[in-house]
Amino acid sequence: xxxxxxxxxxxxxxxxxxxxxxxxxxxxxxxxxxxxxxxxxxxxxxxxxxxxxxxxxxxxxxxxxxxxxxxxxxxxxxxxxxxxxxxxxxxxxxxxxxxxxxxxxxxxxxxxxxxxxxxxxxxxxxxxxxxxxxxxxxxxxxxxxxxxxxxxxxxxxxxxxxxx
Amino acid sequence: xxxxxxxxxxxxxxxxxxxxxxxxxxxxxxxxxxxxxxxxxxxxxxxxxxxxxxxxxxxxxxxxxxxxxxxxxxxxxxxxxxxxxxxxxxxxxxxxxxxxxxxxxxxxxxxxxxxxxxxxxxxxxxxxxxxxxxxxxxxxxxxxxxxxxxxxxxxxxxxxxxxxxxxxxxxxxxxxxxxxxxxxxxxxxxxxxxxxxxxxxxxxxxxxxxxxxxxxxxxxxxxxxxxxxxxxxxxxxxxxxxxxxxxxxxxxxxxxxxxxxxxxxxxxxxxxxxxxxxxxxxxxxxxxxxxxxxxxxxxxxxxxxxxxxxxxxxxxxxxxxxxxxxxxxxxxxxxxxxxxxxxxxxxxxxxxxxxxxxxxxxxxxxxxxxxxxxxxxxxxxxxxxxxxxxxxxxxxxxxxxxxxxxxxxxxxxxxxxxxxxxxxxxxxxxxxxxxxxxxxxxxxxxxxxxxxxxxxxxxxxxxxxxxxxxxxxxxxxxxxxxxxxxxxxxxxxxxxxxxxxxxxxxxxxxxxxxxxxxxxxxxxxxxxxxxxxxxxxxxxxxxxxxxxxxxxxxxxxxxxxxxxxxxxxxxxxxxx
Numbered sequence: 001x002x003x004x005x006x007x008x009x010x011x012x013x014x015x016x017x018x019x020x021x022x023x024x025x026x027x028x029x030x031x032x033x034x035x036x037x038x039x040x041x042x043x044x045x046x047x048x049x050x051x052x053x054x055x056x057x058x059x060x061x062x063x064x065x066x067x068x069x070x071x072x073x074x075x076x077x078x079x080x081x082x083x084x085x086x087x088x089x090x091x092x093x094x095x096x097x098x099x100x101x102x103x104x105x106x107x108x109x110x111x112x113x114x115x116x117x118x119x120x121x122x123x124x125x126x127x128x129x130x131x132x133x134x135x136x137x138x139x140x141x142x143x144x145x146x147x148x149x150x151x152x153x154x155x156x157x158x159x160x161x162x163x164x
Numbered sequence: 165x166x167x168x169x170x171x172x173x174x175x176x177x178x179x180x181x182x183x184x185x186x187x188x189x190x191x192x193x194x195x196x197x198x199x200x201x202x203x204x205x206x207x208x209x210x211x212x213x214x215x216x217x218x219x220x221x222x223x224x225x226x227x228x229x230x231x232x233x234x235x236x237x238x239x240x241x242x243x244x245x246x247x248x249x250x251x252x253x254x255x256x257x258x259x260x261x262x263x264x265x266x267x268x269x270x271x272x273x274x275x276x277x278x279x280x281x282x283x284x285x286x287x288x289x290x291x292x293x294x295x296x297x298x299x300x301x302x303x304x305x306x307x308x309x310x311x312x313x314x315x316x317x318x319x320x321x322x323x324x325x326x327x328x329x330x331x332x333x334x335x336x337x338x339x340x341x342x343x344x345x346x347x348x349x350x351x352x353x354x355x356x357x358x359x360x361x362x363x364x365x366x367x368x369x370x371x372x373x374x375x376x377x378x379x380x381x382x383x384x385x386x387x388x389x390x391x392x393x394x395x396x397x398x399x400x401x402x403x404x405x406x407x408x409x410x411x412x413x414x415x416x417x418x419x420x421x422x423x424x425x426x427x428x429x430x431x432x433x434x435x436x437x438x439x440x441x442x443x444x445x446x447x448x449x450x451x452x453x454x455x456x457x458x459x460x461x462x463x464x465x466x467x468x469x470x471x472x473x474x475x476x477x478x479x480x481x482x483x484x485x486x487x488x489x490x491x492x493x494x495x496x497x498x499x500x501x502x503x504x505x506x507x508x509x510x511x512x513x514x515x516x517x518x519x520x521x522x523x524x525x526x527x528x529x530x531x532x533x534x535x536x537x538x539x540x541x542x543x544x545x546x547x548x549x550x551x552x553x554x555x556x557x558x559x560x561x562x563x564x565x566x567x568x569x570x571x572x573x574x575x576x577x578x579x580x581x582x583x584x585x586x587x588x589x590x591x592x593x594x595x596x597x598x599x600x601x602x603x604x605x606x607x608x609x610x611x612x613x614x615x616x617x618x619x620x621x622x623x624x625x626x627x628x629x630x631x632x633x634x635x636x637x638x639x640x641x642x643x644x645x646x647x648x649x650x651x652x653x654x655x656x657x658x659x660x661x662x663x664x665x666x667x668x669x670x671x672x673x674x675x676x677x678x679x680x681x682x683x684x685x686x687x688x689x690x691x692x693x694x695x696x697x698x699x700x701x702x703x704x705x706x707x708x709x710x711x712x713x714x715x716x717x718x719x720x721x722x723x724x725x726x727x728x729x730x731x732x733x734x735x736x737x738x739x740x
Contacts, residue, residue: 050346054738063329064738065353068345073336079346
């Protein structure tokens with residue numbers, strides 16, 4: 001799970017922020033670098049905290065509001081620490097008609113959380129997303145980078161167990 | 165220019181190639197309703213209110229964004245178009261509070277006008293009002309996202325026109341909210357408090373902090389001696405609050421109206437504008453003679469001050485230490501005037517009529533208490549004064565013209581032009597030339613610094629020294645000049661910056677609408693005011709002379725230093 005920046009040891013925190021600065025510096029002066037930088041920064045910190053976005057804003061000479069606006073526009077970016085694994089359930093029409101709603105109910109039941117929430121132990125986050133491009137195997141979810149398709153509610157406990 | 169011919173609503177219309185359907189239609193007198201469209205801004209095409217039928221096109225098209233083409237056939241009034249427009253508007257209204265009666269923009273709201281125009285009488289969609297807490301953190305502005313229609317006009321104003329970039333759309337889709345980053349209030353952002361966003365807003369999502377109640381209270385308090393000052397720009401704009409055309413000069417009616425509201429003295433910020441020229445002019449001369457920090461920036465515009473404090477704190481030594489005319493007025497009223505009249509300054513209540521929302525912030529700055537009290541107690545924008553006069557039932561247009569009270573109501577044409585971009589520079593050059601050379605200036609009108617070009621330059625020879633001046637208005641232009649100065653690439657002596665495009669006549673507290681076309685008409689009017697004044701040079705203001713003889717001593721003297729000058733605060737680039 002991504003650890004909140006202010007929960008890290010001072011040394012580690014400094015080190016991470018230096019990595020963020022280096023990532024920003026690599027993309028400086030390239031037009032349209034913002035998305036690439038945000039992706040790298042999230043790779044370093046696991047999420048996009050205010051302190052890191054201020055460095056992005058300063059380094060790319062973009063208003064902080066714009067950096068934050070872009071970070072909140074894309075569902076793949078998080079501005080707060082999320083669980084160790086992020087489950088993304090497709091809520092687009094093809095998945096919907098193939099039973100995504102029931103799959104969501106099963107996820108809610110198993111995890112005890114709703115969309116946009118994290119389990120208290122920091123293991124799981126649940127999100128609803130638009131089409132993930134695998135309509136052929138609807139309904140589908142992604143857990144981190146792994147796609148699971150042709151789901152029924154019964155599949156969920158087994159899939160979750162494989163991450164334990 | 166190459167032209168195309170198209171048909172709109174069965175009429176043949178000629179339009180320039182590259183024009184939009186909206187532009188072509190409006191030029192031909194065919195009105196297409198709009199909401200996110202703004203004549204001075206880029207096309208956004210987000211609200212979709214302006215949809216029209218284009219023959220051969222599968223779907224309806226946004227007229228504001230769709231370019232005309234030869235032989236194009238457009239229908240702006242088909243049943244399908246009317247139905248779509250109404251549905252779009254009903255969807256917007258379903259998310260918008262229906263509390264028009266309690267809104268500062270009641271009767272001057274583009275959404276309300278549209279709903280009336282398109283005949284929205286029913287609410288077929290379920291109410292989807294989001295619960296937002298209004299942001300009241302700023303002493304200048306109130307932001308209520310519940311009323312926001314996400315048109316992004318304030319975003320363009322804040323980002324591009326002002327180069328500040330506090331506001332941006334956050335989140336996506338139905339959750340989008342235009343706000344400062346990380347749920348910060350405007351007070352915790354780099355906001356200049358200029359209020360240009362409130363001019364751009366079609367609804368009441370961003371409005372001024374209301375001081376009318378404060379002023380009514382003071383006016384109703386028999387122990388208070390309530391003094392009012394009127395900013396230079398307000399004498400050519402407040403008529404618009406009463407339906408008069410932009411550029412109406414209403415100085416005399418304004419004085420009469422304020423008297424009828426019950427102010428004990430009606431004075432003029434123009435008086436302290438003249439005084440500013442004396443102090444700032446001598447400061448410039450001192451810096452040039454003694455090798456002080458140059459170029460010197462003007463300091464009348466509080467949005468500009470807040471901006472430079474956040475974005476270029478290293479340039480604060482370049483700022484003139486002169487307080488703005490509003491603050492000089494307050495400090496003098498509670499000292500010089502109080503003394504002269506034998507009134508306890510604790511009983512004096514100073515109200516400013518300002519074109520500006522940042523003036524509210526300025527009046528509340530902790531530095532602005534040199535009289536021993538808050539130098540200025542309440543600041544009303546032109547819009548708030550309009551509301552108060554309407555509430556009092558004053559028939560503005562039929563008022564007789566009256567004169568300002570003595571002594572702080574005497575001013576010159578040089579002070580009036582403070583209201584337009586370039587005006588402070590022109591006024592300063594008129595005085596600097598005559599004070600330094602002892603010769604009368606042949607041509608008073610320094611037209612090189614006038615007008616709506618973003619950055620203007622002038623050079624005036626004074627006693628063998630070529631004084632190089634630059635004028636910038638709108639903070640994006642201020643930023644350009646600051647960057648030049650920072651890099652040592654600006655060899656100017658004196659730079660005038662006004663926070664708002666066009667200067668104070670286009671200030672964030674001015675009547676709505678304020679567009680560039682309207683700004684130009686107000687500018688024309690303010691130069692007319694100058695031409696009509698018997699005295700047009702600040703150093704010839706007889707009351708300013710008396711003030712120095714009786715009270716201040718000399719420009720930059722000890723009393724001036726204490727009452728009329730200030731210092732600035734280096735603020736963070738990333739506060740909050």
